[in-house]
Amino acid sequence: MNRKAIEQIAPCLFQAVPLRARQTRIVADALQDFNWVRDIKGAPTVQVLLEYLAIWDLVQATQLNSDDDVFLRKWSADQKYSASSAYMAHFIGQTEVPAAKVLQKTKAPPKCKFFVWLALHNGCWTAQRRFTYNLQDSDSCNLCDQHSETMDHHLVQCSFSSEVWHRLLLPLGLQSLAPSTLEFSFADWWTTSRKRLAVDSRKPFDSFVVLVCWMLWKERNSRVFDKRAAMPWVPTDCVHNEGKLCGLAGFSVICVPLDTGWQGSRLQIQFM
Numbered sequence: 665m666n667r668k669a670i671e672q673i674a675p676c677l678f679q680a681v682p683l684r685a686r687q688t689r690i691v692a693d694a695l696q697d698f699n700w701v702r703d704i705k706g707a708p709t710v711q712v713l714l715e716y717l718a719i720w721d722l723v724q725a726t727q728l729n730s731d732d733d734v735f736l737r738k739w740s741a742d743q744k745y746s747a748s749s750a751y752m753a754h755f756i757g758q759t760e761v762p763a764a765k766v767l768q769k770t771k772a773p774p775k776c777k778f779f780v781w782l783a784l785h786n787g788c789w790t791a792q793r794r795f796t797y798n799l800q801d802s803d804s805c806n807l808c809d810q811h812s813e814t815m816d817h818h819l820v821q822c823s824f825s826s827e828v829w830h831r832l833l834l835p836l837g838l839q840s841l842a843p844s845t846l847e848f849s850f851a852d853w854w855t856t857s858r859k860r861l862a863v864d865s866r867k868p869f870d871s872f873v874v875l876v877c878w879m880l881w882k883e884r885n886s887r888v889f890d891k892r893a894a895m896p897w898v899p900t901d902c903v904h905n906e907g908k909l910c911g912l913a914g915f916s917v918i919c920v921p922l923d924t925g926w927q928g929s930r931l932q933i934q935f936m
Contacts, residue, residue: 673722674715680706692728761785762851766858770870776878783815783877784851790814806887807880818884819843819850825880827896832876832903838869850877879903 671678678686685703694700700723706712740749761784767777782788791813795803805813807824819825820843830842841857843850854873858866883899886892 674719676711677715680704680712763854770874772871772874776874780874780877788815806884816849819877820853828899831900876903
């Protein structure tokens with residue numbers, strides 16, 4: 665059969681055979697006493713009949729020989745096993761997470777990147793998620809107390825978060841990139857905003873975004889667990905301080921221009 669599967673030679677006939685028969689019937693069994701004919705249960709359409717006659721002619725000229733059996737791998741183009749094809753087969757049926765590739769290449773402390781990875785996968789225990797599992801009585805945002813707290817709302821849609829972003833981006837001259845309360849999702853805002861920058865400015869911007877997200881989450885946790893609420897300029901200062909600490913930790917240097925009111929007009933955020 666020219667090393668082709670029945671599904672390729674006769675797709676309509678193949679669909680006329682019940683799934684259980686397709687999964688359990690072996691070739692030797694099917695050829696014995698024409699059992700493969702009895703497996704056909706679907707409607708005998710014209711195309712099915714034509715494919716049936718074609719398969720009948722092929723089967724009549726087929727002689728089984730165990731020495732001719734060959735294992736063919738459908739996940740690779742050459743039908744041979746490879747580690748790369750096994751890796752790709754593992755992800756078949758999965759959907760790509762927006763901004764995941766950007767995060768993978770972003771230089772930032774592991775704890776910050778891990779948090780953003782959880783945020784992109786909707787894996788953080790926000791108020792909405794806890795409310796869904798009956799772990800608390802309200803799903804209100806802990807920053808603005810106006811809307812349900814999802815990760816997208818927390819990072820880009822919340823009025824408090826939007827003001828923090830604006831305060832941090834204004835000295836950079838990038839206030840037009842600050843998310844508004846109308847932003848649909850954090851991943852969309854991030855991937856769209858970075859494309860509006862010059863290529864050599866995207867990596868510092870990515871590191872900057874990850875750091876700000878981490879500090880917004882810390883402010884949220886401070887309100888939830890410590891019952892301490894800060895004004896929008898406090899997380900802004902925390903971003904600057906966290907950047908200095910990353911530099912002292914010995915990460916490779918990325919300079920992001922920020923008018924911080926300190927000595928000079930640049931903040932050195934040093935990341936791995």
